[in-house]
Amino acid sequence: MNYTGTRSACKVSASLAITQGIASDGGLFVPEYFPRFQEGELARLIGMDYRGRARVILEKYLADFPEAELEECVTKAYCGTFDDDDPAPLREIDGQTFLLDLWHGPTCAFKDLALQLLPHLLTKAARRTMPEKEIVILVATSGDTGKAALEGFADVPGVRIIVFFPEKGVSAIQKLQMTTQTGNNVCVCAIKGNFDDAQTGVKSIFSDRKMAAEMASHGLAFSSANSINFGRLVPQIVYYVSAWCDLMKTGRLKPETKFNVAVPTGNFGNILAAVYAKRMGLPIARFICASNRNRILTDFIRTGVYDRNREFYVTTSPSMDILISSNLERMLYHLHDGDCAEVARLMTELKTKGRYGISRGRLGELQSEFWGGFCDDARAAAAIRKLFAERRMLCDTHTAVAVDVLEEYRKETLDTAPCVIASTASAYKFAPAVLPAIYDGPVPEDGFEIIRKLSQVTGTPVPPPLAGLNARPVRHDSCIEKTAMADFIAEKLFK
Numbered sequence: 004m005n006y007t008g009t010r011s012a013c014k015v016s017a018s019l020a021i022t023q024g025i026a027s028d029g030g031l032f033v034p035e036y037f038p039r040f041q042e043g044e045l046a047r048l049i050g051m052d053y054r055g056r057a058r059v060i061l062e063k064y065l066a067d068f069p070e071a072e073l074e075e076c077v078t079k080a081y082c083g084t085f086d087d088d089d090p091a092p093l094r095e096i097d098g099q100t101f102l103l104d105l106w107h108g109p110t111c112a113f114k115d116l117a118l119q120l121l122p123h124l125l126t127k128a129a130r131r132t133m134p135e136k137e138i139v140i141l142v143a144t145s146g147d148t149g150k151a152a153l154e155g156f157a158d159v160p161g162v163r164i165i166v167f168f169p170e171k172g173v174s175a176i177q178k179l180q181m182t183t184q185t186g187n188n189v190c191v192c193a194i195k196g197n198f199d200d201a202q203t204g205v206k207s208i209f210s211d212r213k214m215a216a217e218m219a220s221h222g223l224a225f226s227s228a229n230s231i232n233f234g235r236l237v238p239q240i241v242y243y244v245s246a247w248c249d250l251m252k253t254g255r256l257k258p259e260t261k262f263n264v265a266v267p268t269g270n271f272g273n274i275l276a277a278v279y280a281k282r283m284g285l286p287i288a289r290f291i292c293a294s295n296r297n298r299i300l301t302d303f304i305r306t307g308v309y310d311r312n313r314e315f316y317v318t319t320s321p322s323m324d325i326l327i328s329s330n331l332e333r334m335l336y337h338l339h340d341g342d343c344a345e346v347a348r349l350m351t352e353l354k355t356k357g358r359y360g361i362s363r364g365r366l367g368e369l370q371s372e373f374w375g376g377f378c379d380d381a382r383a384a385a386a387i388r389k390l391f392a393e394r395r396m397l398c399d400t401h402t403a404v405a406v407d408v409l410e411e412y413r414k415e416t417l418d419t420a421p422c423v424i425a426s427t428a429s430a431y432k433f434a435p436a437v438l439p440a441i442y443d444g445p446v447p448e449d450g451f452e453i454i455r456k457l458s459q460v461t462g463t464p465v466p467p468p469l470a471g472l473n474a475r476p477v478r479h480d481s482c483i484e485k486t487a488m489a490d491f492i493a494e495k496l497f498k
C-alpha cells in the first residue's frame with residue numbers, strides 16, 4: 004500500500020506520507036486503493052478490544068510499519084491516556100440513536116483519538132524517511148487540534164511544534180489550554196485573523212521553496228499535525244469500526260442492518276474517516292454532514308457549488324467555524340475516481356475565484372451517500388436542553404449541531420435506520436454555551452465558575468484536564484499579524 008497525491012500522481016510510502024504531511028504541490032496524500040476487510044474479518048474484530056481493532060486497521064494502511072512498531076504505538080496512545088478503558092464508548096439515547104463519545108482523552112475533544120497516536124507514528128516514520136532531520140510540526144487550529152497536538156507532541160525527542168490559533172476564534176478555555184502548555188519543544192502563537200487565515204498561512208509556508216531550503220540548511224523539516232496529514236485520518240477510521248463492533252456485540256444492531264453516521268463537521272476529516280470505513284466494508288448507509296451557521300458544506304452537498312465568498316460567523320461551536328474545508332479535497336479526489344487534473348483544477352478555482360462547482364453526475368453520486376444540514380446556535384442550544392430534559396444526557400455545542408441535524412434528516416427523509424452520532428467534545432469544554440441551555444438561573448461571569456455550576460446542576464464530574472486549568476501559569480502570549488507567520492517561524496527556528 005502506497006500513497007499518491009490528490010493534485011498530481013506520485014508514489015510514496017505510508018511513512019513518507021506521514022512525515023511529509025502534505026504533497027509538494029500542495030495536494031493531500033491518499034491511499035492508492037481502499038483496503039477491504041476480508042471475509043469474516045469484521046466479525047472477528049467484534050471480539051477484540053479497541054487497541055486490537057486499531058492494530059488490524061492500521062496494518063492495512065501503514066504497510067511499511069513493522070507489526071511490532073504498530074503494536075507499540077497503539078499501546079502508548081491508548082493505554083492509560085483516556086479516562087475510560089474504552090477510548091470511544093457508546094451512549095444510547097434511544098434504541099436507534101447512539102452517541103459515540105470521543106472526548107475521554109487528555110484534551111476532552113475527539114482530536115485526541117488521532118493525536119495521541121500520531122506523534123508515535125510520526126517519530127517512527129521520520130526515523131525511516133529522514134533520520135538526520137529534526138521535525139517541526141506546524142499547526143493551524145480552530146481550538147481543539149492545537150491543544151491535542153501540543154499534548155501529543157510535548158517533549159517528544161526529535162520534534163518541535165508550533166501552533167497558530169485565531170486570537171478571537173477560540174473559546175476562553177481552549178485558549179487557556181494552549182497558552183498554559185508546558186514542554187521544552189512547544190511554541191504557541193495567536194494571530195489576528197480567523198481559522199482560515201491561520202490554515203492558509205500554514206499551507207503556504209509548507210509549499211514555500213525558499214523556506215524549505217532554509218529549513219534544510221538548518222537540518223529541519225516541516226510536517227503537519229492537522230487533518231491534512233493522513234496519519235490523522237487512519238486512527239479516526241478505527242472508532243467507526245469499533246462503534247459497529249460494540250453495537251453488534253451488545254445485539255443492538257442486526258448483522259444485516261446498515262447504520263447511518265451523523266458528524267458535526269468543519270474540516271471534513273472526521274466524516275471522511277467514516278467514508279473510508281465504509282469503503283473498507285463497514286455497513287454504513289448514509290453520512291449526515293452537520294454544519295453550524297457556517298453552512299458552506301450544506302450548500303455544497305445540496306447544490307454541488309462550493310462558494311467561500313460569504314460572511315464568516317463566529318458561533319458557539321467554534322471548532323466548526325470554517326469556510327475552507329481541507330479534507331473535502333480528498334473526497335473530491337475519490338468522487339472523481341482519482342482524476343488528479345480535475346481536483347487540481349477545482350483547487351485552483353477555489354484559490355483564484357473562491358468557488359468551484361462539480362458536475363451533475365458527480366453531485367448525484369455524492370448525494371446518494373451524503374445528506375447535508377445545518378443549524379444555528381439557538382437550535383443547537385435547544386437540542387442540548389431537550390437531550391438533558393428528556394434523557395438526562397449532556398452533550399456539547401458541536402455534538403448538539405449533529406443531534407439537531409439528524410432530527411431534521413429523519414423528519415425529512417423518514418429514514419429510520421440506526422444512527423451513530425460522533426460526540427466530539429466534552430460539554431465542559433464549552434460550558435459557557437452549555438450551561439444557559441439547560442439552566443435558567445443566573446450564569447456566573449467567570450469561566451471556571453460556569454464549569455463548577457455545570458457540574459453542580461448536572462451532577463456530573465468536571466473532567467480532570469479542565470479542572471485545574473485556571474491555576475496554571477500562562478507561558479505563551481505572542482499575538483501577531485496574519486501576514487507575519489513566516490517571519491515568526493524564522494525567528495523561532497533560525498535565530
Ligand SMILES: *Cc1c(COP(=O)(O)O)cnc(C)c1O
Nearest residue numbers: 147269270271272273322427428
Ligand atoms: C475539530 C472538531 C470538529 C470538526 O471536525 P472535522 O474533522 O474538522 O470536520 C467538530 N467538533 C469538535 C469538538 C472539534 O474539535
